[in-house]
Amino acid sequence: MKPNFKSLLILSFFALLFVSSCQNEFLEESSQNQEETLVPNSNLTLAMRSTAANNGSTDDLLDESSCFSVNLPVTIIVNDITVTINTLEDLEIIEELYDEFDDDEDNLEFLFPITIILNDYEEIVIASQDDLEAFIEECTQNSSDDDIIECVDFVYPITVSIYDANFQVIENVTFNSDDELYYFLDELEDNSDNQVIIASLNFPVTLI
Numbered sequence: 001m002k003p004n005f006k007s008l009l010i011l012s013f014f015a016l017l018f019v020s021s022c023q024n025e026f027l028e029e030s031s032q033n034q035e036e037t038l039v040p041n042s043n044l045t046l047a048m049r050s051t052a053a054n055n056g057s058t059d060d061l062l063d064e065s066s067c068f069s070v071n072l073p074v075t076i077i078v079n080d081i082t083v084t085i086n087t088l089e090d091l092e093i094i095e096e097l098y099d100e101f102d103d104d105e106d107n108l109e110f111l112f113p114i115t116i117i118l119n120d121y122e123e124i125v126i127a128s129q130d131d132l133e134a135f136i137e138e139c140t141q142n143s144s145d146d147d148i149i150e151c152v153d154f155v156y157p158i159t160v161s162i163y164d165a166n167f168q169v170i171e172n173v174t175f176n177s178d179d180e181l182y183y184f185l186d187e188l189e190d191n192s193d194n195q196v197i198i199a200s201l202n203f204p205v206t207l208i
Contacts, residue, residue, distance in 0.1 A: 038160065038199045040189050048201075049189070050149045052182040053119045057150060061091050062108075063116070063132075066148075067139035071115040071123065078108050119147055120186070121179045154178065155206035163198040172202075 038045050057066035062076070062085065073086040078097045085091065098106045113127045116135070126132045158181060162171040175181040188197050 036201045036203065038185075038188060038201055044201075045185060045188060047149065049182060049185040050147065051152050051154060052178040052185065053148045054117050054121050054178070054182075055148055055150055056117075056119060057148075058088060059091065061094055063136075065136045065139065067136065067143050068116040068118050068124075070110075071117055074114055075111040076108055077111065079104065079106060082111075121182060153208045154181065155208060158205060159202040160184070161200050161202060163200070165198075167198070 036044075038048075054069060055066075056063075056068045059069050060066060062074075063070050070085075072088075073084055075082065075084045076094075077083070078094055079100075081097060083090075083093055083097070085093070094108065110129070110132070112129070112132075113125050114132075115123050115125050116132075117123055124135070126135065156176045158175045160173050160175070161169050162173060164170045173184065175184065188199065
């Protein structure tokens with residue numbers, strides 16, 4: 001089946017939902033049985049990639065930076081107490097230690113080296129506190145508020161159909177996580193190898 005190129009206006013409207021309809025929590029689900037074309041540099045494709053990007057703000061209590069997240073598990077020292085953070089839920093331990101005394105000065109230190117994950121899922125090893133602070137400063141100066149859409153998350157799995165030059169489906173690719181989808185969309189946007197990818201998003205797609 002050929003992709004529905006006439007529905008690009010619908011795609012643009014759908015993309016706007018990522019930005020303009022962000023509330024504390026919402027659910028959007030398309031009940032139509034259809035496939036929509038993913039066009040490089042389109043509003044939909046860029047919005048999907050921004051939504052699938054690594055959200056560095058989820059662990060700001062740990063690293064005080066939304067430019068990246070810290071790869072877990074990581075061992076830290078909070079107010080002279082050594083703690084291993086294995087999951088994001090373990091961040092509550094930091095809050096509890098901070099709240100233990102009202103008149104103390106809270107302090108958090110990493111046991112280096114640590115690995116950080118950028119918004120594009122690139123991993124960088126940080127060897128010291130000085131290196132971390134320098135990276136945060138540089139990242140903050142160069143970051144853009146448009147790089148990530150934080151108010152919406154995809155519900156996986158998500159399926160995309162890949163077409164040949166005759167618009168015949170040659171493969172259906174299923175993505176089960178943000179990083180898988182991000183890498184695919186990033187490849188779709190990258191035309192450096194002059195290899196055109198014809199793809200379409202399969203509905204329904206659920207957003208939270």
